[in-house]
Amino acid sequence: MRVTVIGASGFIGRHLSAALRGRGDEVVEASLRNVDAATHACEGSDAIVQLAGAPVITRWTARAKDEMRRSRVDATRALVDGLSQLRARPTVYVSASAVGYYGASETATFTESSPPGDDFLAEACVDWEREASRAGELGMRVARIRTGIVLGPDGGALARLVPIFRAGLGGIIGNGRQWSSWIHLDDIVGIYLLAIDRAEGALNATAPEPVRNVDLTWAFASALHRPAFLPAPAFALRLIFGEGASVLTTGQRVLPERTMSLGYTFAYPQIGPALASLVS
Numbered sequence: 001m002r003v004t005v006i007g008a009s010g011f012i013g014r015h016l017s018a019a020l021r022g023r024g025d026e027v028v029e030a031s032l033r034n035v036d037a038a039t040h041a042c043e044g045s046d047a048i049v050q051l052a053g054a055p056v057i058t059r060w061t062a063r064a065k066d067e068m069r070r071s072r073v074d075a076t077r078a079l080v081d082g083l084s085q086l087r088a089r090p091t092v093y094v095s096a097s098a099v100g101y102y103g104a105s106e107t108a109t110f111t112e113s114s115p116p117g118d119d120f121l122a123e124a125c126v127d128w129e130r131e132a133s134r135a136g137e138l139g140m141r142v143a144r145i146r147t148g149i150v151l152g153p154d155g156g157a158l159a160r161l162v163p164i165f166r167a168g169l170g171g172i173i174g175n176g177r178q179w180s181s182w183i184h185l186d187d188i189v190g191i192y193l194l195a196i197d198r199a200e201g202a203l204n205a206t207a208p209e210p211v212r213n214v215d216l217t218w219a220f221a222s223a224l225h226r227p228a229f230l231p232a233p234a235f236a237l238r239l240i241f242g243e244g245a246s247v248l249t250t251g252q253r254v255l256p257e258r259t260m261s262l263g264y265t266f267a268y269p270q271i272g273p274a275l276a277s278l279v280s
Helices: 011-022 035-042 062-083 120-138 156-166 185-197 213-224 234-249 257-261 271-279
Strands: 002-006 026-030 047-050 092-098 141-147 149-152 182-184 201-205
Touching: 002 011, 002 035, 011 026, 011 149, 011 185, 026 035, 035 062, 047 062, 047 185, 062 092, 062 120, 092 120, 092 185, 120 141, 141 185, 149 156, 149 185, 149 271, 156 213, 156 271, 182 185, 182 271, 185 201, 201 257, 213 271
Parallel strands: 002 026, 002 047, 047 092, 092 141, 141 201, 149 182
Antiparallel strands: none
């Protein structure tokens, strides 16, 4: 199989590309910084994986929010428009999305059938998925991967947190009650492979056992054999991230109900073994 991976230089893209090559697939790397070039890179491929998007964990200025939308919604629209002009068009389109689709809640539980939220990130995800779904009008099988907090040894949340915890500066975020819907890097790659091979529609890429932030914090501390006594108050996070602090202080409890119904078996369903495998 020939797979065009857009965003192949990113955290997930690097590992997905390696897994595809490891099983004998040909990988074509592309970037949406140049939509025309990315579209050309899709010509003759069997599948496309679109992973590109501006960072979300940042201060949500008007400019940053505009870039989040443009890099996801506008760029995806332009890509799908370009695909409509190809003669040798791929038959599979796999798009990244995020659990932010569901909005933030400390009490609700979300599955793939849950309705979207109504905050900025939820609306951006809805629009992103809508543009990706247009590939279905071109005869392509479309899968949308709603991703949680990805934990891996060389990027994502773990790369930011490990130095803090090793220095003994780790602690809960806000009141610690917010849910963290996390996933091990091996499992996010596995779910993308499932989507490339045979899945369509929305798939939650989160472990089946989400944890509250306080439990995630102590799991980090335990895996690293370090204390975790310094909390990050909600007001301080709002000063740093503005509106974007809600991603850290509220969260959501997301279950991969449909992902598992399609036969995916998680290598790391529990946070303790997942972290132990990554920091050993």
